Amino acid sequence: MCGNSDSESSAQLAVMDAIVFFIGAVLVSNILLSYVVTLPNHSPESSIVGDTDPAEILRTFLATSLCESVVVDLGQKFYLDDRTTAAESLAIELLALEVGHDLNQFVHLNRLIYDMIRAVCNQAYEPHLLVFDVDDDLSGPVLSIPSAHEATKSAYASSTEIPGSGATVYLAELILYPTLLPELV
Amino acid sequence: MKADDGGVAGFFEDLPVLMFVLVGVVTLVLCCTWVSRNLNAVQVQEELDSLAEDIVDSVMSRLLKPETPGLAPSASSAQKMDILDIASRVSGGRHYLVAMIARYPSCTWLNTGSDTNTVPPDATGYCSRLLNVIDGYERIVVLEVRAIVW
Numbered sequence: 001m002c003g004n005s006d007s008e009s010s011a012q013l014a015v016m017d018a019i020v021f022f023i024g025a026v027l028v029s030n031i032l033l034s035y036v037v038t039l040p041n042h043s044p045e046s047s048i049v050g051d052t053d054p055a056e057i058l059r060t061f062l063a064t065s066l067c068e069s070v071v072v073d074l075g076q077k078f079y080l081d082d083r084t085t086a087a088e089s090l091a092i093e094l095l096a097l098e099v100g101h102d103l104n105q106f107v108h109l110n111r112l113i114y115d116m117i118r119a120v121c122n123q124a125y126e127p128h129l130l131v132f133d134v135d136d137d138l139s140g141p142v143l144s145i146p147s148a149h150e151a152t153k154s155a156y157a158s159s160t161e162i163p164g165s166g167a168t169v170y171l172a173e174l175i176l177y178p179t180l181l182p183e184l185v
Numbered sequence: 186m187k188a189d190d191g192g193v194a195g196f197f198e199d200l201p202v203l204m205f206v207l208v209g210v211v212t213l214v215l216c217c218t219w220v221s222r223n224l225n226a227v228q229v230q231e232e233l234d235s236l237a238e239d240i241v242d243s244v245m246s247r248l249l250k251p252e253t254p255g256l257a258p259s260a261s262s263a264q265k266m267d268i269l270d271i272a273s274r275v276s277g278g279r280h281y282l283v284a285m286i287a288r289y290p291s292c293t294w295l296n297t298g299s300d301t302n303t304v305p306p307d308a309t310g311y312c313s314r315l316l317n318v319i320d321g322y323e324r325i326v327v328l329e330v331r332a333i334v335w
Binding site for chain 1: 199201202203204205206208209210212213215216217219220223224227288289290292314315316317322323324325326327
């Protein structure tokens with residue numbers, strides 16, 4: 001009797017040891033798997049670098065010519081030739097908005113600017129350009145191209161200062177919203 | 186004679202133990218194999234991406250001409266560029282495909298260069314950069330330099 005109870009308790013002890021070993025093995029496996037998942041090439045953010053860097057897109061876009069002549073009617077007609085850069089045309093638009101002109105007078109120019117950004121950035125992203133007055137951080141954006149955009153959970157952004165009239169400095173911010181699932185971009 | 190009751194009972198009692206140990210060992214082995222394969226794939230991918238980046242940097246630096254800083258390159262110089270000559274110096278024996286694409290105002294292929302006609306396998310390195318160039322009408326347009334390495 002005494003021998004049987006000894007063998008039963010040692011068998012239970014062996015099962016306990018095996019369960020502890022099994023739990024340990026599962027834990028170690030989990031740690032290894034979670035380490036691999038956190039590697040840079042496994043994260044969705046890795047695909048943004050190089051392919052669709054918002055800073056690179058914003059810098060390139062601002063230095064690009066409109067490649068199309070635009071006439072803006074502000075009482076007197078302003079003629080922007082096809083060599084005018086996006087930064088220069090934005091500066092003119094911001095100056096006009098500053099002195100009280102209506103945003104509707106720049107519909108064609110803003111449409112062209114939007115087409116430019118769309119052409120430069122990866123088609124898997126939806127661009128949204130916002131311009132803020134650096135000194136007036138309480139109000140919203142001075143300019144938004146397109147005028148409204150539904151924000152998504154994940155987005156990539158970059159900003160740079162663009163000179164305005166006189167002492168006014170504006171901050172141009174480019175936001176890229178993935179149109180596909182981030183894992184597929 | 187004494188019956189070996191304990192021995193028979195011990196074998197059946199050991200089966201759950203054996204099962205837990207075996208499943209634990211198999212889990213560990215499978216996990217380690219998968220992790221090592223992934224680490225190896227990540228390392229190869231990083232090498233290929235780095236090589237693609239080097240090729241794009243070489244093409245960009247040839248276009249931008251460091252000896253004349255501040256001067257934007259022309260689209261025609263990108264069209265005439267000998268991509269094979271530049272890329273073969275940094276490709277390190279890997280196969281590559283380099284393409285220069287005008288992105289704005291129109292999307293057109295300006296120049297391509299590859300050392301092979303073979304189809305890339307699954308593992309490829311990729312790099313893409315944008316730069317401004319001056320076109321024939323003296324407008325600043327957008328050029329993209331892409332490289333795929335395998």
